[in-house]
Amino acid sequence: MTELFRDKVDVSMTVNGEPVEARVPAGQHMIDFLRLELGLTGAHASCEHGVCGACTIRVDGDAVRGCLMLAAQADGAKVWTVEGLTDTSAISDLQDAFVERNALQCGFCTPGMLVAADELLSRGGVPSRAEIREHLSGNYCRCTGYEAIIDAVESVAKGRAVKGTT
Amino acid sequence: MTIPFNNPDRPNSYIGKTVPRPNATKLVQGRGRYVDDIVLPRMLHVAFSRSPVAHAKIGTIDLDEAKAVKGVVRIFTGADLAEVCTPWVAVLAHLKGLKSPPEHPLAVDRACWVGEPVVAVVATTRAAAEDAASLVVVDYEELPAVTNTMTALDKDTPVIHPELGDNLAFRRLHEEGDVDAAFANAHKVVFASFRTARHTGVTLEPRSILVDWNPAEGQMTAYHATQAPHMMQTVFAKHLDIPESRVRVICGDVGGSYGIKVHVYPDEVATAAIAKVLGRPIKFIADRLESFSTDIHARDHEIEAKIAVDADGKILAIDVDDWTGIGPYSVYPRTSAIEGNQVVNLCGGPYDFANYRAQTTVVFQNKTPTCQYRAVGHPIAVAITEGLVDMAAAAIGMDPVEIRRRNMYPDDAYPVTSPAKMKFEGLSHHASMDKLMEMMDYDALRADQAEARKRGKYRGIGIASFIELTNPSPFMYGIGGARISAQDGCTVRMDPDGSVVALSGVTEQGQGTEAMLSQVVAEGVGVLPSQVRVITGDTQVTPYGGGTWASRGAGIGGEAALQAARALRGSILEVAAAMLQADAGQLDIRNGQIVDADSGEERMPLEELGRIVYFRGDTLPKDLPRELVQTRHFITMEYPFAFTNGVQASYLEVDTDTGVVTLLKHWCVEDCGRVINPQLVDEQVRGGIVQGLGGALYEEIHYDEDGQLLNGSMADYLVPMAAEMPDMVVGHVETPTKESELGAKGAGEAGTAGAPAAVMNAINDALRPLGAQMTEMPFTPERILRALGKLQD
Numbered sequence: 001m002t003e004l005f006r007d008k009v010d011v012s013m014t015v016n017g018e019p020v021e022a023r024v025p026a027g028q029h030m031i032d033f034l035r036l037e038l039g040l041t042g043a044h045a046s047c048e049h050g051v052c053g054a055c056t057i058r059v060d061g062d063a064v065r066g067c068l069m070l071a072a073q074a075d076g077a078k079v080w081t082v083e084g085l086t087d088t089s090a091i092s093d094l095q096d097a098f099v100e101r102n103a104l105q106c107g108f109c110t111p112g113m114l115v116a117a118d119e120l121l122s123r124g125g126v127p128s129r130a131e132i133r134e135h136l137s138g139n140y141c142r143c144t145g146y147e148a149i150i151d152a153v154e155s156v157a158k159g160r161a162v163k164g165t166t
Numbered sequence: 167m168t169i170p171f172n173n174p175d176r177p178n179s180y181i182g183k184t185v186p187r188p189n190a191t192k193l194v195q196g197r198g199r200y201v202d203d204i205v206l207p208r209m210l211h212v213a214f215s216r217s218p219v220a221h222a223k224i225g226t227i228d229l230d231e232a233k234a235v236k237g238v239v240r241i242f243t244g245a246d247l248a249e250v251c252t253p254w255v256a257v258l259a260h261l262k263g264l265k266s267p268p269e270h271p272l273a274v275d276r277a278c279w280v281g282e283p284v285v286a287v288v289a290t291t292r293a294a295a296e297d298a299a300s301l302v303v304v305d306y307e308e309l310p311a312v313t314n315t316m317t318a319l320d321k322d323t324p325v326i327h328p329e330l331g332d333n334l335a336f337r338r339l340h341e342e343g344d345v346d347a348a349f350a351n352a353h354k355v356v357f358a359s360f361r362t363a364r365h366t367g368v369t370l371e372p373r374s375i376l377v378d379w380n381p382a383e384g385q386m387t388a389y390h391a392t393q394a395p396h397m398m399q400t401v402f403a404k405h406l407d408i409p410e411s412r413v414r415v416i417c418g419d420v421g422g423s424y425g426i427k428v429h430v431y432p433d434e435v436a437t438a439a440i441a442k443v444l445g446r447p448i449k450f451i452a453d454r455l456e457s458f459s460t461d462i463h464a465r466d467h468e469i470e471a472k473i474a475v476d477a478d479g480k481i482l483a484i485d486v487d488d489w490t491g492i493g494p495y496s497v498y499p500r501t502s503a504i505e506g507n508q509v510v511n512l513c514g515g516p517y518d519f520a521n522y523r524a525q526t527t528v529v530f531q532n533k534t535p536t537c538q539y540r541a542v543g544h545p546i547a548v549a550i551t552e553g554l555v556d557m558a559a560a561a562i563g564m565d566p567v568e569i570r571r572r573n574m575y576p577d578d579a580y581p582v583t584s585p586a587k588m589k590f591e592g593l594s595h596h597a598s599m600d601k602l603m604e605m606m607d608y609d610a611l612r613a614d615q616a617e618a619r620k621r622g623k624y625r626g627i628g629i630a631s632f633i634e635l636t637n638p639s640p641f642m643y644g645i646g647g648a649r650i651s652a653q654d655g656c657t658v659r660m661d662p663d664g665s666v667v668a669l670s671g672v673t674e675q676g677q678g679t680e681a682m683l684s685q686v687v688a689e690g691v692g693v694l695p696s697q698v699r700v701i702t703g704d705t706q707v708t709p710y711g712g713g714t715w716a717s718r719g720a721g722i723g724g725e726a727a728l729q730a731a732r733a734l735r736g737s738i739l740e741v742a743a744a745m746l747q748a749d750a751g752q753l754d755i756r757n758g759q760i761v762d763a764d765s766g767e768e769r770m771p772l773e774e775l776g777r778i779v780y781f782r783g784d785t786l787p788k789d790l791p792r793e794l795v796q797t798r799h800f801i802t803m804e805y806p807f808a809f810t811n812g813v814q815a816s817y818l819e820v821d822t823d824t825g826v827v828t829l830l831k832h833w834c835v836e837d838c839g840r841v842i843n844p845q846l847v848d849e850q851v852r853g854g855i856v857q858g859l860g861g862a863l864y865e866e867i868h869y870d871e872d873g874q875l876l877n878g879s880m881a882d883y884l885v886p887m888a889a890e891m892p893d894m895v896v897g898h899v900e901t902p903t904k905e906s907e908l909g910a911k912g913a914g915e916a917g918t919a920g921a922p923a924a925v926m927n928a929i930n931d932a933l934r935p936l937g938a939q940m941t942e943m944p945f946t947p948e949r950i951l952r953a954l955g956k957l958q959d
């Protein structure tokens with residue numbers, strides 16, 4: 001370990017709507033900061049190099065890989081994880097659809113999948129199944145075979161379009 | 167009283183319906199509790215220094231630099247742990263001749279594969295442990311590595327374990343009928359060689375374990391992402407010298423397993439051993455490179471096979487020569503001979519033919535150990551069988567569906583014993599094929615294929631019939647001496663508020679075990695599924711059982727739950743009869759109420775019965791039994807295994823310029839016996855299919871000649887992603903097993919068993935006009951272009 005990584009950085013951000021101030025190791029990844037320091041264990045670390053999407057969180061409105069971002073980079077950011085998105089009911093229709101359609105088995109990919117899906121849905125309209133598949137291609141799911149996930153996201157897109165909430 | 171499953175209007179009819187999974191909501195809210203989410207006081211982390219070479223003598227180990235890292239608490243070598251942990255030998259008595267050397271939690275004198283753990287570093291944080299592990303300096307004196315399966319037994323190939331005499335781990339030859347005569351006299355004989363690539367499970371949650379040894383209580387608690395908590399309890403107890411009763415294995419949420427998490431891994435045993443030495447909780451979470459280099463691999467088979475048919479397409483004989491390399495050790499305690507053994511057991515499975523020869527040769531090599539992974543041996547056996555059948559059909563100019571229909575066991579033929587000596591209680595190959603034809607509209611698809619070909623597009627249809635082995639009896643492991651329970655148990659109790667708790671020995675890995683149990687118990691007792699709380703995965707709490715593997719959760723665990731629930735219902739009714747001065751036979755329990763069985767009139771809520779039993783027992787007759795708790799165990803007795811069957815179809819297009827395969831659609835008809843929860847079964851099938859599609863198109867672990875792992879990351883080992891996967895149509899035929907009242911056989915592996923063969927046959931169907939034939943998986947663009955002669959070098 002180089003001295004660089006042992007250095008600490010002061011950060012201030014909001015996580016799930018609450019202010020967070022911390023002194024983080026410069027080399028600490030955002031996913032580890034959330035999980036280890038804040039106890040937000042909803043998002044998961046799986047490949048830890050940006051491939052699988054299990055660590056996906058929302059940072060300043062974008063779906064971001066928590067394993068590719070350093071905690072130090074989140075200074076000033078607005079960060080949302082599945083815990084906060086649950087508390088505010090921001091994605092409750094999507095969560096309900098996942099449960100209803102059994103779009104999860106082990107659930108390890110699910111928090112990241114939800115954030116990624118919500119990013120697509122937040123653009124409005126009803127994406128085609130191919131578009132949904134394409135958008136979720138950075139989020140691996142080894143259990144479901146994806147079809148149920150695509151069904152769930154599609155049904156929410158349609159539901160939101162009808163409600164005009166998009 | 168048996169349950170009239172055929173009557174959908176029966177009371178409490180939850181078996182056979184889609185009811186929601188009780189544990190899904192917490193998982194979508196990120197409230198799951200996987201091992202890595204657990205933090206214990208004084209917890210330490212372990213990281214491993216692993217062999218960077220495939221085969222080497224371990225020389226001096228220099229720990230100075232590693233020890234200097236801030237946060238390091240202690241470092242263990244193989245010799246250190248050998249003092250507190252006995253080695254294991256993964257053989258089973260019924261797999262005659264199987265041999266394997268003793269294996270330690272950390273390599274002692276020799277490292278035998280890239281990734282084998284050699285030194286364990288314990289530190290206050292994972293980061294510190296990993297940093298220090300990278301500073302461990304081991305002097306590896308390289309030895310020649312054995313990497314080629316087919317030459318492993320050659321005279322000039324070095325023997326990995328000289329004390330074993332040769333590199334042969336196991337060989338089994340099965341012969342039935344007069345195979346040579348059948349081939350000699352056949353109308354047509356077709357030969358092919360097949361190859362299935364080395365795979366691994368790629369569970370999104372890496373292998374995870376947290377072990378806490380409490381010396382004050384003399385008790386070890388392991389929080390473990392495992393499929394078989396009781397098996398692990400035995401393993402830790404035996405090798406760490408702790409009474410079995412003093413080991414508790416807790417299996418909470420598990421992030422995918424697929425067979426990966428049912429084995430004994432040296433680094434996990436090392437973690438437990440270290441916890442015992444240090445008296446502090448120790449956590450080990452594999453990183454992704456460790457997953458690729460140390461999770462079991464599977465399916466690395468090379469096969470020569472042939473089939474003989476007569477002029478009518480009747481199969482006369484099948485001959486299979488299967489070879490597989492399993493790494494340097496057979497994996498404990500299930501052994502690494504099972505997969506090859508399954509190939510012998512399963513080839514030719516759906517078909518009624520007389521002459522069969524199959525041999526599997528299982529050799530040692532210096533690669534990651536292989537062992538049982540979802541659908542163990544099935545994808546290989548199905549690819550061989552269905553590949554040969556399609557080639558035979560093409561050779562005699564017969565439609566692939568027709569040749570299958572002419573050879574599959576008639577649906578009224580059962581029970582029968584196959585040429586591989588497998589006993590089938592009741593299968594439905596013809597009904598399943600009929601259903602598939604209807605679902606996929608076979609003739610229309612053939613028309614579409616012909617039409618596409620006119621436009622220069624190469625589309626193909628592939629069919630794969632299969633059998634799948636589920637619900638193993640002790641004939642799978644117990645008979646060979648392994649303490650792996652084929653029996654499973656369930657305790658069901660009613661609490662004062664009228665709710666029901668079910669404790670089961672089978673575990674939840676995401677497949678929906680808890681939902682399945684909740685609806686079985688709900689129906690069995692007569693309450694709402696929401697009134698049933700299911701507890702699994704704790705050896706100190708649940709009845710002893712085998713856990714979840716071989717698709718046994720519903721078939722074995724479900725039946726135990728049903729019997730326990732029915733027994734509790736009986737106990738409740740006995741008390742109710744005394745309270746209501748009625749005849750127990752005239753009462754029933756429906757939706758949590760005691761009712762009059764004939765009229766359905768409500769007599770008393772269970773809550774009231776609970777109140778009286780638990781708080782005013784004085785008002786009940788003195789000798790009235792009032793145990794509102796019942797336990798039942800279930801084990802299959804008549805057949806060594808239950809078999810399910812099914813048939814899959816793939817429709818795809820091959821781009822003959824790029825070699826890229828586009829999956830257009832996939833179908834599966836499965837007969838898993840009684841369907842308890844249609845949605846869960848369908849999603850098991852879909853998930854299984856996609857794992858099979860991964861094997862067919864993408865997944866392949868690569869090693870170089872020196873045994874160096876070349877693709878140890880998710881970016882380099884491709885698994886299916888959403889964009890490439892097709893929509894899948896799933897249908898069912900139900901032939902319940904008569905071994906149990908529930909009749910469920912298991913559905914977890916059928917998708918994986920049949921999908922690769924269906925894709926292979928579809929690709930070959932597409933390419934047949936071009937004279938190309940693919941039998942080496944995965945069917946990558948490169949391999950397809952080579953087969954087409956468009957790529958040469």
Ligand code: FES
Nearest residue numbers: 046048052053067
């Ligand atoms: S853990 Fe971040 S992408 Fe896989």
Ligand code: FES
Nearest residue numbers: 105109141142143
């Ligand atoms: S539900 Fe298990 S990985 Fe997606």
